[in-house]
Amino acid sequence: MYLYYKNNMVLVAQLVGTLLGLLAVIFGAFGAHLLKKTFTVDQLNSFETGVKYQMYHALLIIMLSFNLNLETDLEKAIIYCFIIGILLFCFSIYGLCISASKGNKIKILGPITPIGGLFLVFGWSLLLYHFVKNLI
Numbered sequence: 236m237y238l239y240y241k242n243n244m245v246l247v248a249q250l251v252g253t254l255l256g257l258l259a260v261i262f263g264a265f266g267a268h269l270l271k272k273t274f275t276v277d278q279l280n281s282f283e284t285g286v287k288y289q290m291y292h293a294l295l296i297i298m299l300s301f302n303l304n305l306e307t308d309l310e311k312a313i314i315y316c317f318i319i320g321i322l323l324f325c326f327s328i329y330g331l332c333i334s335a336s337k338g339n340k341i342k343i344l345g346p347i348t349p350i351g352g353l354f355l356v357f358g359w360s361l362l363l364y365h366f367v368k369n370l371i
Contacts, residue, residue: 316358323351
């Protein structure tokens with residue numbers, strides 16, 4: 236079956252959103268079954284927070300790819316903010332938790348987590364702006 240995409244950004248958003256959703260399921264299972272033996276309760280809670288945020292935003296990216304044309308700079312910026320935010324926020328949490336459980340915490344990841352969180356906030360802010368500007 237031949238799929239026609241209006242532009243490559245829609246395809247990129249769908250592929251990246253799907254990949255991030257897939258990884259969230261894998262990481263969630265990994266955390267629930269393998270890591271709970273080596274993680275503290277706090278580490279497990281942090282890891283699960285990363286998985287939840289990753290899945291929520293992966294689903295959002297997929298929904299946006301079907302509901303926005305992703306042709307304007309604003310629409311593309313929204314998607315990029317969410318992708319970068321997931322990578323920085325969630326994956327730094329994973330790295331912090333895993334490295335701490337091994338007794339060798341990678342401290343450089345600590346400041347990366349809030350930067351990723353800011354990208355997620357920027358993405359949501361841009362999405363709000365996109366909806367509000369269309370009302371005016």
